[in-house]
Amino acid sequence: MLEARGVSRQFASTFALREVSLTVIPGESHALVGRNGAGKSTLVSMLTGLHQPDAGSIHFHGEPAPPVSDREAWRRRVACVYQHSTIIPALTVAENLFVNRQPLRRGWIDWPALRRQARALLDTWRVDVHEDMLAADLSVEARQLVEIARALSYGARFIILDEPTAQLDGDEIRRLFRRVADLQREGVTFLFISHHLQEIYEICQTVTVLRDARHIVTAPVAAMPKDKLIEAMTGERGGLALADPRSRPPVAHAPLVLELEQLGGDGFAEVSLQVRAGEVLGLTGATSSGHTGVGESVAGLRRPARGSIRVHGVRLPPGDVAQALARGVGCVPKERHREGLVLAQSIAENTTMTIPHRLGRFGFLSSARKHAVARDMMRALAVAARDELQPVGGLSGGNQQKVVMARALASDPDVLVLIDPTAGVDVKSSQALLDVVEQQRQAGKAVLLVSNELDDLRACDRVLVMLRGTVQAEFAAGWDDSELIASIEGVSLHESA
Structure with a gap:
């Protein structure tokens, strides 16, 4: 064939x-x-x-x-x-079946013929829908x-x-x-x-x-x-040098920072989880599992339909990025160029866009403070650039991602939501970004790391696996690659094919 x-x-x-x-x-x-x-x-x-x-x-x-x-x-x-x-939702089934090739009569669409041909086609292939039904329905x-x-x-x-x-x-x-x-x-x-x-x-x-x-x-x-x-x-395991989460002190009695209770929305339902101070929780799943939607809901990028999100016991208003920032949530979003960066603006502008209230008073921003903060973040994350005035559109993908991370950290958040933080960057940049995760954990932050990358997930104390919108499994640090991937893909290695 x-x-x-x-x-x-x-x-x-x-x-x-x-x-x-x-x-x-x-x-x-x-x-x-x-x-x-x-x-x-x-x-x-x-x-x-x-x-x-x-x-x-x-x-x-x-x-x-x-x-x-x-x-x-x-x-x-x-x-x-x-x-x-x-x-095409606004057209009928018959119109969709023969779009741009409708039967004509004297230059006009022959609607009775269109319906007859559509019905014959649906009957031939045993598709049990009515030809006049709107596709949207x-x-x-x-x-x-x-x-x-x-x-x-x-x-x-x-x-x-x-x-x-x-x-x-x-x-x-x-x-x-x-x-x-x-x-x-x-x-x-x-x-x-x-x-x-x-x-x-x-x-x-x-x-x-x-x-x-x-x-x-x-x-x-x-x-x-x-x-x-x-x-x-x-294939083979990646070569990043990551700290072994199994050697970390237990966090079972650390303060509870992030709580999700029965969270539901587009693509996910009844998701409950907790992240404590100094803990990195991984959330993973296949493309349609809903794990990305959960992370975006915590950051205010998506409005859940039900359930609650609490930071330090205080409930977050749903779908409100400004309130999430104000309550201590920082985020590295999945759509970096759409939600994480303004490519035409400088590193300084991008790094500090979430903290204008810290850069001046009475509505006036201090350029000196803005540039100082940006320089500090560039040094901390080893951003390779001419200076803080360089537009981020001229940076490599790895350095752009570091700027997105710098923006998330600029507000000194208590909860750090990272969605595919190393996607599209080289090994060296991945190492630098995951080193930041370890630094934030050591500083007592709660990290929710949403990713399908195994090397990202190796930085986690626990990994929750979602399948078709719900949490299906939990893996402690030290999990086996095959076991975790099998769970992500919805199979059990302990069952026959």
Whole structure:
């Protein structure tokens, strides 16, 4: 069905994919797995004709892939159903199925013919929705099936499912899997991408693992026990020199600083946790687990629907960044360029934007104080820059991240929320940022570290694992890599595949 040979893609000096090969045979469900940043999305963009590979080739049924400009030819060969639907909510099911190719009569849309063709297509592929229903009113499961039917109507028999279960509950997942199995028997081939490894054993026959932009292994699922699959995904442990949390004094009787009680919101529910002074608590999970939303709620970046957040016993107003700062919460957000930095402004402006009240009186800011604070933070975090007046847009990614950390620390917070603090930075910068975490812990701060990076989580006294919106497991310091990753992916190494 598909053969990619030695495919590479490079952005500036970074390889997003390096000499990757993939073969998918007709009628199978083939899993594509790997940790975040492994190259899965880049590969999918080339398999669907969104990007041209810098090197290598792609063939469908033994024939070369069409030019990137020929969208209709690509639609006849392959389609991708993404985690976030491409269905247009304001249109009906029939309109979505035949968008931009509606049957015409005398130059006008032939609505009766459109509905008849849509009904016939839905019946052919046994999609149980009404053709006149607004797409906005469909369930996530139904939207995915409509997208699959639309792809099949072009003639494609190779469908890429990108995290298809991320927004589905258990019953919906089982129904989707039954539908995938039915379609396989009718000659449809699937490339299945998921962070939930247990699903691979339920639905797929073959698995390919990517790691660090390279192909690691392709094997029958039945020949890849869970521990071997996780080992292929993770590789060797990183080389950061981190203090062993197991050697730290216990914090069981330290003052309670941060409390979450039955916190619920978009993507998470009934999350309760506590962080004490001098403790680093890790919060992790797959992309759709809800762990990022919990961290953003503590920092006021997201408004939870229910539950409470308390700092030193005082309840925080929900969704209020200013109040979170005032009550002692500092944050390194996930979206650095959108929520963490003003790229056109200087290091000094960015570092001190959360503490104007400390830089002057009666509404007047002291430039001398602002620059002094910025210089102190630059020295403390070893920010490599000309001076504090340099715009942050001209800094390297690692130094930009240090400025974001400096901004979070400038208010001397009691609670430090770090969301993916080392993402996109080099090893040296990662080491410096995690050293700051250790310094804050020693200073008696409470740290909530939200991340999927194993090296980040090694700095934690405890790690909570979230799965589909709720906390499912807790790991004490010294956890085993395979055990933790298996929990993140929703599998147990102590159960048979």
